[in-house]
Amino acid sequence: MAETRLDALIDALRRLPGVGQKSAQRMAFHLLQHDRDAAARLALSLQQALTAMRHCERCHTFTEHALCSTCADTRRDPSLLCVVETPADQAALERSASYRGLYFVLMGRLSPLDGVGVNDIGARELVERANDGVVAEVIFATGFSAEGEATAYVLGEALRARGLKVTRLARGVPAGSELEYVDLSTIAHALVDRR
Amino acid sequence: MAETRLDALIDALRRLPGVGQKSAQRMAFHLLQHDRDAAARLALSLQQALTAMRHCERCHTFTEHALCSTCADTRRDPSLLCVVETPADQAALERSASYRGLYFVLMGRLSPLDGVGVNDIGARELVERANDGVVAEVIFATGFSAEGEATAYVLGEALRARGLKVTRLARGVPAGSELEYVDLSTIAHALVDRR
Numbered sequence: 001m002a003e004t005r006l007d008a009l010i011d012a013l014r015r016l017p018g019v020g021q022k023s024a025q026r027m028a029f030h031l032l033q034h035d036r037d038a039a040a041r042l043a044l045s046l047q048q049a050l051t052a053m054r055h056c057e058r059c060h061t062f063t064e065h066a067l068c069s070t071c072a073d074t075r076r077d078p079s080l081l082c083v084v085e086t087p088a089d090q091a092a093l094e095r096s097a098s099y100r101g102l103y104f105v106l107m108g109r110l111s112p113l114d115g116v117g118v119n120d121i122g123a124r125e126l127v128e129r130a131n132d133g134v135v136a137e138v139i140f141a142t143g144f145s146a147e148g149e150a151t152a153y154v155l156g157e158a159l160r161a162r163g164l165k166v167t168r169l170a171r172g173v174p175a176g177s178e179l180e181y182v183d184l185s186t187i188a189h190a191l192v193d194r195r
Numbered sequence: 196m197a198e199t200r201l202d203a204l205i206d207a208l209r210r211l212p213g214v215g216q217k218s219a220q221r222m223a224f225h226l227l228q229h230d231r232d233a234a235a236r237l238a239l240s241l242q243q244a245l246t247a248m249r250h251c252e253r254c255h256t257f258t259e260h261a262l263c264s265t266c267a268d269t270r271r272d273p274s275l276l277c278v279v280e281t282p283a284d285q286a287a288l289e290r291s292a293s294y295r296g297l298y299f300v301l302m303g304r305l306s307p308l309d310g311v312g313v314n315d316i317g318a319r320e321l322v323e324r325a326n327d328g329v330v331a332e333v334i335f336a337t338g339f340s341a342e343g344e345a346t347a348y349v350l351g352e353a354l355r356a357r358g359l360k361v362t363r364l365a366r367g368v369p370a371g372s373e374l375e376y377v378d379l380s381t382i383a384h385a386l387v388d389r390r
Binding site for chain 2: 005006008009011012013016017018022023025026027029030031033035036038039040041042044045047050052053062064086087088091107108
């Protein structure tokens with residue numbers, strides 16, 4: 001039967017997103033029985049990340065330094081600023097190798113139902129950052145969910161009011177798609193935005 | 196962009212069973228951005244579990260003491276020994292509140308393809324444990340997968356050779372099932388084992 005410290009470990013694992021009781025039990029069993037090295041490494045990397053990671057002063061992503069490696073890279077185009085929700089979204093854009101500007105990472109998105117308002121996603125910092133006199137265009141690459149669209153709209157309006165050029169990633173048919181399997185809303189957008 | 200300590204944390208999270216690259220990224224982001232308290236608690240509980248948890252001398256489950264609370268419980272029937280694969284399986288049996296004997300937890304199951312042989316699941320310790328002169332019946336409650344069946348068969352034969360009474364959990368139609376949705380193999384077993 002489970003004893004107290006094992007229960008405590010299972011409870012701690014359950015707080016990971018997407019992990020329920022059974023997954024947490026399986027994880028705890030695996031770590032203690034089959035991979036104690038992974039358990040020790042996870043404990044250490046959690047502590048080190050908690051101690052070392054902070055937010056980049058310019059773009060708000062996670063970094064160990066005052067500026068992240070992207071913001072510190074002088075070869076990037078400082079006149080382009082791309083707004084993304086998370087570091088993972090930024091990583092996806094980087095993998096596409098089609099963007100050479102800088103980023104602003106909101107570390108979230110507007111979600112009034114969850115109590116996430118404009119101040120929680122750094123709206124003031126974004127307006128300040130975009131008004132550095134160098135940024136000429138702000139590209140919104142927030143998600144195409146309801147929350148992502150609302151985030152792009154609200155923040156975009158605030159930046160437009162300051163006279164900045166604001167754009168949005170194009171909506172359309174994904175590369176490699178068969179048209180018959182694409183959802184209607186995407187087809188409608190692709191028709192409207194045809195070029 | 197991801198920096199080294201964040202990458203290290205994502206790599207460590209990926210070693211959890213069932214966690215891929217995207218889940219690990221989401222977990223790391225959640226822990227660092229929204230729930231640093233959970234991250235600290237997970238690091239601490241991992242360390243404490245690694246230090247404190249060992250195996251019960253009698254049944255091999257995880258415990259902080261020489262004997263687990265079940266083996267130390269003198270109200271349980273020491274003539275019944277139930278063999279299970281994992282502490283989670285034991286917990287499931289306990290929840291059914293229909294068993295008052297003791298357990299032996301294999302902490303795994305035979306799986307030749309993964310290099311898990313009889314010695315890795317404590318076959319010798321089980322035979323020794325079952326031959327304490329008190330155990331009258333060994334009930335195999337290993338899974339009804341191919342590996343679980345093989346485990347029950349191989350260990351069961353070893354115990355029968357020592358003259359012990361060996362039984363297996365009944366197979367049949369799950370409680371609350373509609374017969375039309377039960378798989379054929381289960382129905383066949385339920386017919387053969389009808390009572």
